[in-house]
Amino acid sequence: MELFFKPIKNEYLGVGTLPNGNFDNINEWKPLTKYLESGAENYPDKLMFKIGSSEGKIIQEYSYKETNEKSNQVANGLIEIGIKKGDKVGMYMLNCAEFVFSILGTHKTGGVQVPINKDEKGERLAYVINYSEMQALVIDMSGLPLIEEIADKLTDLKIIYIASDSNEVPNQIGKIKVESFSNLYNSSNKNPNIEITVKDQERCMFTSGTTGMPKGVVREHGGVVMTVRSYLQYQGIRSEDVLMSVLSLGHANAQAMCLFTSIGAGATAVFFPKFSASNFFKWANDCGATVTNFLGAVSEYLWSSKESEFDKKHSIRTVLAGPAPKNVLAFEDRFNLKIVEGYGSTEMGMPLWKNPEDQRVGSCGYPVEGYYLEIRDPENISKVIRPTWDPSLEKSPPDSSKGLLFIKPHIPNTTLNEYFKDKRRTHEAFDDDGFFNSDDLFAAGTDGRFYFMGRYSRLRVSGENVDPIAVADLALEYPSIQDAIAVGIRLPDISDDELKLNIIVKNGEKFDEVEFCKWIAEKAIIAMVPRFIEIFKDGFPMTASQKVKVADLKEITDKTWDRAKTGLKFSARK
Numbered sequence: 001m002e003l004f005f006k007p008i009k010n011e012y013l014g015v016g017t018l019p020n021g022n023f024d025n026i027n028e029w030k031p032l033t034k035y036l037e038s039g040a041e042n043y044p045d046k047l048m049f050k051i052g053s054s055e056g057k058i059i060q061e062y063s064y065k066e067t068n069e070k071s072n073q074v075a076n077g078l079i080e081i082g083i084k085k086g087d088k089v090g091m092y093m094l095n096c097a098e099f100v101f102s103i104l105g106t107h108k109t110g111g112v113q114v115p116i117n118k119d120e121k122g123e124r125l126a127y128v129i130n131y132s133e134m135q136a137l138v139i140d141m142s143g144l145p146l147i148e149e150i151a152d153k154l155t156d157l158k159i160i161y162i163a164s165d166s167n168e169v170p171n172q173i174g175k176i177k178v179e180s181f182s183n184l185y186n187s188s189n190k191n192p193n194i195e196i197t198v199k200d201q202e203r204c205m206f207t208s209g210t211t212g213m214p215k216g217v218v219r220e221h222g223g224v225v226m227t228v229r230s231y232l233q234y235q236g237i238r239s240e241d242v243l244m245s246v247l248s249l250g251h252a253n254a255q256a257m258c259l260f261t262s263i264g265a266g267a268t269a270v271f272f273p274k275f276s277a278s279n280f281f282k283w284a285n286d287c288g289a290t291v292t293n294f295l296g297a298v299s300e301y302l303w304s305s306k307e308s309e310f311d312k313k314h315s316i317r318t319v320l321a322g323p324a325p326k327n328v329l330a331f332e333d334r335f336n337l338k339i340v341e342g343y344g345s346t347e348m349g350m351p352l353w354k355n356p357e358d359q360r361v362g363s364c365g366y367p368v369e370g371y372y373l374e375i376r377d378p379e380n381i382s383k384v385i386r387p388t389w390d391p392s393l394e395k396s397p398p399d400s401s402k403g404l405l406f407i408k409p410h411i412p413n414t415t416l417n418e419y420f421k422d423k424r425r426t427h428e429a430f431d432d433d434g435f436f437n438s439d440d441l442f443a444a445g446t447d448g449r450f451y452f453m454g455r456y457s458r459l460r461v462s463g464e465n466v467d468p469i470a471v472a473d474l475a476l477e478y479p480s481i482q483d484a485i486a487v488g489i490r491l492p493d494i495s496d497d498e499l500k501l502n503i504i505v506k507n508g509e510k511f512d513e514v515e516f517c518k519w520i521a522e523k524a525i526i527a528m529v530p531r532f533i534e535i536f537k538d539g540f541p542m543t544a545s546q547k548v549k550v551a552d553l554k555e556i557t558d559k560t561w562d563r564a565k566t567g568l569k570f571s572a573r574k
Contacts (some may be wrong), residue, residue: 074105085110216420
């Protein structure tokens with residue numbers, strides 16, 4: 001059996017054992033937990049993952065053998081309470097060992113993991129728990145008060161496990177039974193041996209929805225293998241690597257890049273529960289990280305931080321980013337690392353990757369094996385835009401070269417299975433030829449590369465997908481707002497969007513920006529709280545044909561309120 005890559009120090013395991021990297025027989029693919037079990041057998045003492053504290057200290061370490069046994073205990077404990085193949089198990093917490101064991105343990109039961117954004121709360125949190133039909137939920141102590149607030153609204157949840165040995169763990173929340181997560185460790189540490197294939201569902205991950213409530217993206221185990229395979233094949237992740245993430249395990253990026261890829265490569269993962277710009281590279285140095293991941297705003301925070309002796313004193317060679325910082329070359333020089341840009345989504349995995357040696361700024365690289373990509377006219381999505389723009393001659397593509405990215409997966413069971421309990425959205429996501437509409441604008445160069453141009457109808461704020469219509473609809477519930485339009489703004493050297501809310505205040509009503517932001521922060525994820533707010537006293541600017549001048553709404557003027565200047569910040573976790 002030929003490997004994708006040759007073994008390194010006889011420690012390389014993982015999906016590289018797929019024969020010849022061949023897609024012809026996916027029945028030979030295995031769920032990632034099988035590779036974990038292989039690692040536990042062949043490299044029992046090698047570190048699988050580490051957990052850091054909020055101060056950056058490594059507080060827990062688990063070998064491949066320990067990780068497998070703990071995951072088995074969680075799986076068997078869940079089976080004992082009635083969790084069976086296809087049942088949903090939720091996770092709502094900051095990065096911790098229990099989060100890792102919950103994901104892997106759920107996989108071993110044949111169940112479906114439902115990771116919940118740590119910033120969800122209130123009605124949206126209750127919606128995810130109820131709509132997903134989860135049977136069990138794992139939380140940490142910081143999430144306890146947020147669950148207590150909605151306990152009377154939870155309908156089908158049977159049991160809550162709290163990741164704490166503390167005496168503070170209650171016996172029940174509302175009418176729901178509660179136990180310490182550690183009770184699961186009383187179960188057998190042997191593999192439960194539930195038959196699971198890459199065709200079985202492994203996750204239902206909720207993302208921002210167009211109606212204001214999150215939508216559930218259902219993926220199968222084959223999608224995990226496909227994504228991990230691309231990290232190994234295109235980015236050269238190997239067994240001696242240490243993959244560090246400060247992104248939440250509730251996010252697909254952290255799971256795929258850090259946890260699953262570490263298992264697939266026989267490498268070591270490191271998770272921190274929070275991000276600190278001033279300490280990021282110190283933490284990286286201390287834990288020996290060689291690879292890490294960024295989502296939009298992370299790079300900007302690092303760039304704005306004070307220079308430190310650790311800017312270059314670390315072992316990171318590669319940062320996997322999407323998108324890359326605008327000042328990518330200067331960023332690489334300052335921090336002595338290489339930015340590798342790619343493009344992916346919760347629905348599709350990673351259809352685009354840049355080669356680590358590729359210096360073409362702005363490019364997301366080339367299509368990954370297993371995908372076919374097209375650029376289509378947003379005004380006529382049946383029209384394919386052929387590459388005419390030569391990036392070597394023109395810095396920016398003409399408007400005629402820009403269009404929506406449509407993605408066609410070639411391999412079954414590797415991309416979006418369905419939007420959970422939403423046949424309409426599932427049907428609308430794909431055209432008759434099996435192409436998925438990414439809702440992102442791209443340009444294809446004559447060099448074969450794909451270049452990200454921005455979001456089409458949604459925004460990317462602080463690494464989260466945000467629907468501006470949902471933000472505006474929520475704002476209209478505020479008593480003093482008569483009309484609202486939310487737009488995205490790209491600031492210089494900023495990769496993510498900034499959210500600007502444009503409003504008209506009702507006659508005779510007073511409006512306070514700070515109080516409004518506090519109000520919306522109680523009802524939505526933090527990414528939906530606008531950074532900029534502008535009040536239009538005479539109505540929104542209109543064209544001669546009575547259409548709103550959206551371009552004018554994206555301008556920052558002396559009348560624009562900026563939350564960043566107030567120091568007002570929000571967090572769902574106290």
